[in-house]
Amino acid sequence: MDRPSDQGYRLRGHIVSPRSVEDIRSAAMGAQTVLGLSEMPPSMPDFLESLTKFGITVDVLDDDRTLTMAGVEAMCVPETATIILTENTYAAARRDDPRTRFTIFHELGHFVLQHTKVLPRKSYDAKPYLDSEWQADQFAAEITMxxxxxxxxxxxxxxxxxxxxxxxxxxxxxxxxxxxxxxxx
Ligand SMILES: [Zn+2]
Missing domain, CATH: 1.10.286 (GTP Cyclohydrolase I; Chain A, domain 1)
Incomplete structure (x- = not known):
């Protein structure tokens, strides 16, 4: 499902600069070192708090905006180094919810992998390794596991x-x- 050679891949995010699994693994291991993460999973409340030291802002949406973003758990704005969490996602992170751990590292992946450059969609066949969502999922997998x-x-x-x-x-x-x-x- 996530092999770069897959045919008929359905693009989930934006088209970004291509990256291989190995390339994403090395970016994730670099981030692990920079963020001071050990081999053990971090406590998510502590981890979220630590992000400010690296100039990353974590914003929690209030109720109104959460409603307008129905279905969205979290977002990343790489241009302003901001990770935006809905109230539900933030509450789940504070409980160290396993699924939310992946979601937060996925958002961090967009930031670390510099998903700001969006290439014109028409010029490329949709391939997993060009998809910002596939890349962020792979990053989250590499850094959390x-x-x-x-x-x-x-x-x-x-x-x-x-x-x-x-x-x-x-x-x-x-x-x-x-x-x-x-x-x-
Ligand atoms: Zn994403």
Missing amino acids: SLETIRKYGLNTPTAIARFFRVSFPAANKRHAQLRRKNLI
Whole structure:
């Protein structure tokens, strides 16, 4: 589903500069170091608070605007280094909700991967590696479930990955499948 060679891929986000899985993995590992993250999953309230040290603003939408953005959990404005969370998403992050952990790192991925340059849609076939959403999901997978840590602790099942990194089972399952397919675990 997320192989760059897939045909008939349906674009979910904007077309951005192409990036390979390996390229995104290295960006995620760089970000992990810069953000001072360890191999253990961070407490999300502490992590959100720490982002201000790096010039990243976390804005929480009030009720009215949350309603107008029905269905949207979070957004990123790379130009102003702002991550916008709905009240529900923010509340879930404060509870260290596993799914919200991925969502927040997905938004951070848009920022780290500099998804500001949108290329003209017509000139390109839709391919996963050109899609800002695919890239941000891959970034979130790499930074929340690092390959190095998966190997170090022999996390060989989706359940082991979900438990260790405190992510949702579907996210862990997808990560496990991708790494298996590429013979990395
Ligand atoms: Zn996104």
